[in-house]
Amino acid sequence: MPPMTDTRARGDALASRQPSRHSISPPRTARRDPLRAWRIAGLALPFAALVLLEVVVRRGWLPDHLVPAPSEILDTLARMGIMRVARHVGASTLRVAAGFAAGAGLALVVGAAMGLSRRIDALFEPTFQALRAIPSLAWVPVLLLWLGIDEAPKITLIAIGAFFPVHLAVVAGIRDVDRKLVELGAVYRLGPLALFRRILLPAALPQIVTGLRTGLSLAWMFMVAAELIAATRGLGFLLSDGRETGRPDLVFGAILLLALLGKLTDGAMRRIESRWLGWRDAFDGASREGGK
Template sequence: MNDTAARRDTLVSASASAGTEKPRHTLRRWRIAGMALPFALLALIELAVRAGWLPDHLVPAPSEIFSTLSRMGMTRLARHVGASTLRVFAGFGAGALLALVIGGAMGLLQRIEALFEPSFQALRSIPSLAWVPVLLLWMGIDEAPKITLIAIGAFFPVHLAVVAGIHGVDRKLVELGAVYRLGPFALFRRILLPAALPQIVTGLRTGLSLAWMFMVAAELIAATRGLGYMLSDGRETGRPDLVFGAILLLALLGKLTDGAMRHIEARLLSWRDAFDGAARRGAR
């Protein structure tokens, strides 16, 4: 009987591991296909332009775009990419840090939330370009208005995520902290922050993506380098290859920075027993 039970347990564990390995292998193939999809789309556009299905003066061939970027040279291209990246990191860092502090205070203290929430609701509705003339009047045309505009774009999604994350903490967890006589700081560090962290990280990712969008608007403020400047220069000189080259670089940088944020998210939230597609397939 013991030998029979042991063989049965071995078969069950082997079939379970095989069932888990198959979805992982399938998911890996889908991820490879997802990485190849943009390149397939570029190849399709190349074919459509070469065949005359798309006008090349409106949609340049990807080979022409890459040729334009290569002719610019690595040094010149690195100056544009570096200028935009530094502005995004500076603006995102300032806006996200301020949002974490203010959002945390508003999430923890109802009086502060009641005082500031109406003003923030009004400020959130202001379009990004509406801030440009105001910042030009206040700060001139140097780097300060550009970084400030990017910080404004990053602030509001992070602020919303922090407040909503703290408000969404299960009341039973807070009551459990009161039972163990946790002080305000210990309650925040051990219960509120871990419970709100998933939503906060999502807000940070959203704020980073908006920082790249606001960077384009920021570099319309008398910039002489940067990807936003490349977009503006390509539009004014009638060069769609330059415009699409800047768009491709923006897409690449946005993907790389979001991938870095996803890696940080996975490290910070490794303790979660969260739902994913594999869990649903295993339940079937």
């Protein structure tokens, strides 16, 4: 074989061993979730509790006039019909959405002002401490006198419930920002708005999101009290109606729907939290558990 032909053959063989830039690389193996079994167990746990409750009630170990069997609760909801259940769920959800938006929005503004200014905090903090101690049901007669019996007092009561946890989280989040970060912003000559947007807000965001989740859960709790105000529709109305008519299946059916709605909305907030705070490199317990 001539030298030129031999060199070309060795070059072709070497090129055949090297992967092409356009070749498709083998798919990477999916990263195994170490908590997958625990997550599945967490989802199965409430269903196992319902099955156990069904057995306990059916065997007569627990009086069914106090705690109905889960199958009876589901049968009650099924006999109500999808449209009727949807009307009650929709009415409560709209009230929670409106009240949470109003209360959390106002809390973000007021909390930011109090967190950034010691003077504003000293002016308003004593009043907010006193208002925060008032139980939800104590607001009901006041709101009835001021706003009547329409939707306004219901939404206002829900807004009150959502306001305080968000307000506390915003103030605490801003006050807990590391002073060195603020001094770094001063070194770079950031203005007040740029300092808030680029340093204070990102650093305080984890606590703010936690406050929003807490405020949303309290909004659902205050919704039940709000729907005691001359409501004719909603899950709080179903609770009151079941109590007055002596129907525990209706009461527990409303409680079941409240639990499902609370879980769904909190799950949505957790998705928002993971999207907003995906940049964090925070401790989540995995390293400690992995070392065991």
